[in-house]
Amino acid sequence: MNGTSGRDTGDIGDIGVIEEAELAARLRLVVGRLNRRIRIDGRESVPPLQLSAMVTVEEHGPLRLSELARREAVSVPTMSRVLAALDEQGLVVRTPDPQDARGVLVTLSGGGERRLAEVRSHRTALVARRLGRLDAVQRATLAAALPALEALLEDE
Amino acid sequence: MNGTSGRDTGDIGDIGVIEEAELAARLRLVVGRLNRRIRIDGRESVPPLQLSAMVTVEEHGPLRLSELARREAVSVPTMSRVLAALDEQGLVVRTPDPQDARGVLVTLSGGGERRLAEVRSHRTALVARRLGRLDAVQRATLAAALPALEALLEDE
DNA sequence: TATTGTTATACTCTATAACTATA
DNA sequence: TATAGTTATAGAGTATAACAATA
Numbered sequence: 001m002n003g004t005s006g007r008d009t010g011d012i013g014d015i016g017v018i019e020e021a022e023l024a025a026r027l028r029l030v031v032g033r034l035n036r037r038i039r040i041d042g043r044e045s046v047p048p049l050q051l052s053a054m055v056t057v058e059e060h061g062p063l064r065l066s067e068l069a070r071r072e073a074v075s076v077p078t079m080s081r082v083l084a085a086l087d088e089q090g091l092v093v094r095t096p097d098p099q100d101a102r103g104v105l106v107t108l109s110g111g112g113e114r115r116l117a118e119v120r121s122h123r124t125a126l127v128a129r130r131l132g133r134l135d136a137v138q139r140a141t142l143a144a145a146l147p148a149l150e151a152l153l154e155d156e
Numbered sequence: 157m158n159g160t161s162g163r164d165t166g167d168i169g170d171i172g173v174i175e176e177a178e179l180a181a182r183l184r185l186v187v188g189r190l191n192r193r194i195r196i197d198g199r200e201s202v203p204p205l206q207l208s209a210m211v212t213v214e215e216h217g218p219l220r221l222s223e224l225a226r227r228e229a230v231s232v233p234t235m236s237r238v239l240a241a242l243d244e245q246g247l248v249v250r251t252p253d254p255q256d257a258r259g260v261l262v263t264l265s266g267g268g269e270r271r272l273a274e275v276r277s278h279r280t281a282l283v284a285r286r287l288g289r290l291d292a293v294q295r296a297t298l299a300a301a302l303p304a305l306e307a308l309l310e311d312e
Numbered sequence: 313t314a315t316t317g318t319t320a321t322a323c324t325c326t327a328t329a330a331c332t333a334t335a
Numbered sequence: 336t337a338t339a340g341t342t343a344t345a346g347a348g349t350a351t352a353a354c355a356a357t358a
Contacts, residue, residue: 023299024284025276028194030305032208035191036229037309038184039326047347052188065317073192078349080318085347102316102357120181128180130308138304143179145301148294149186152286153193195349203324221340231327236341238325258334258339319354324347331342 038126046091046119049074053082054108054116057092062105064097073155091115194282202247202275205230209238210264210272213248218261220253229311247271 018026039048046054049072056071057063063071069079083106086092091112097103108116131139174182195204202210205228212227213219219227225235239262242248247268253259264272287295 018299018302020284020287020295021280023295023302024287025280026302026306027287027298028280028283029208029211030302030309031187031190031194032204033229033309034187034305036205037311038187048188049192049348052185055185066315073189074348075350076317077319077351081348084318097316100316100358104317124177124181124184127184127308128176131176131180131183133310134304134307138307139176139179141297141301142183142304143174145297145305146174146179146182146186148290148298149190149301150182151290151294152283153186153189154289155193205325222338230325232340233328233342234326240341241324253339256335256339260340313358315358316356317354318356320352322350324349326347327345329343332340333338334340335336335338 038123038130045122046115049078050082050086050091051116051119051123053079054086054091054112055120057106057108058113058116062107064103064105065094066103068106070155086112194279194286201278202271205234206238206242206247207272207275207279209235210242210247210268211276213262213264214269214272218263220259220261221250222259224262226311242268 045051053068053072056068060071065079065083066076068083069076072079074082083092083094083104087094090109093107093109094104095107097105131142134142201207209224209228212224216227221235221239222232224239225232228235230238239248239250239260243250246265249263249265250260251263253261287298290298
């Protein structure tokens with residue numbers, strides 16, 4: 001089995017022949033749909049953009065609001081509201097930038113760190129459950145594609 | 157050529173060593189972030205869920221509202237509003253199900269078909285532009301992973 | 313005057329609960 | 336009574352435009 005020509009199992013070998021346009025179209029659709037499926041939005045959970053912003057702050061240290069907006073690909077007003085919501089829950093701390101009092105630096109609070117760990121594992125479990133339905137070959141192709149998917153995030 | 161074990165090409169085999177949990181976590185994040193980046197939401201465009209619903213209707217023929225909600229992974233009231241918005245724009249037609257007058261069958265209107273073609277190509281172009289920044293190997297890994305990504309959409 | 317953020321306004325998406333119409 | 340869908344209500348995410356504070 002393992003399809004030297006790849007026709008039967010359809011696992012790897014022959015899939016690369018799809019056209020660029022089809023790749024783009026299918027990728028666009030699957031990303032939108034997968035995003036809706038792994039969403040949670042339960043009242044006890046942190047909403048998706050709020051969570052994503054927290055992850056970015058955790059990974060990249062104190063960040064300016066505008067920089068965070070850029071990294072999350074949302075407008076500055078949108079990020080301003082997201083941070084206000086997170087601040088209100090005590091999950092982030094906004095401090096004036098000592099170098100430039102117009103700006104704010106965002107960091108996670110201790111509660112934010114704890115909350116992030118909880119919610120992150122819960123949400124990741126949703127994806128892991130779906131991954132568990134795939135076979136090892138399919139999971140390997142996903143793992144192999146991950147760097148390319150992440151590279152797609154880069155702007156220009 | 158070959159690919160009997162998948163190791164021989166070298167560009168796939170060795171990346172699959174990341175853990176399942178890390179795969180799930182990174183996949184979850186990248187899907188959310190990529191989704192925000194390929195969004196458009198311009199006033200002249202059809203909003204994301206409306207577009208996705210139109211694609212599903214086009215692909216799977218006349219569909220019941222509840223079936224459409226299931227396929228798009230949203231609640232019935234959410235889909236009801238999406239269809240009302242599409243109907244108001246003349247993009248879909250809702251007709252009572254002749255077999256059961258409680259239900260409605262949704263189809264694309266002629267205008268819906270045309271609109272879908274326009275917006276779809278525009279939005280796909282955004283993804284294609286990002287794909288163009290990748291090298292051929294990366295694009296091949298994405299193409300190879302597409303069936304697995306689509307398989308992740310299936311519920312149970 | 314230019315830049316950083318916030319607030320005002322408006323619309324999409326989202327769910328749960330309450331309701332209407334049909335089976 | 337049960338089911339399909341709609342409407343009510345409320346909250347998150349979204350953008351552009353107008354504003355405030357600082358550089």
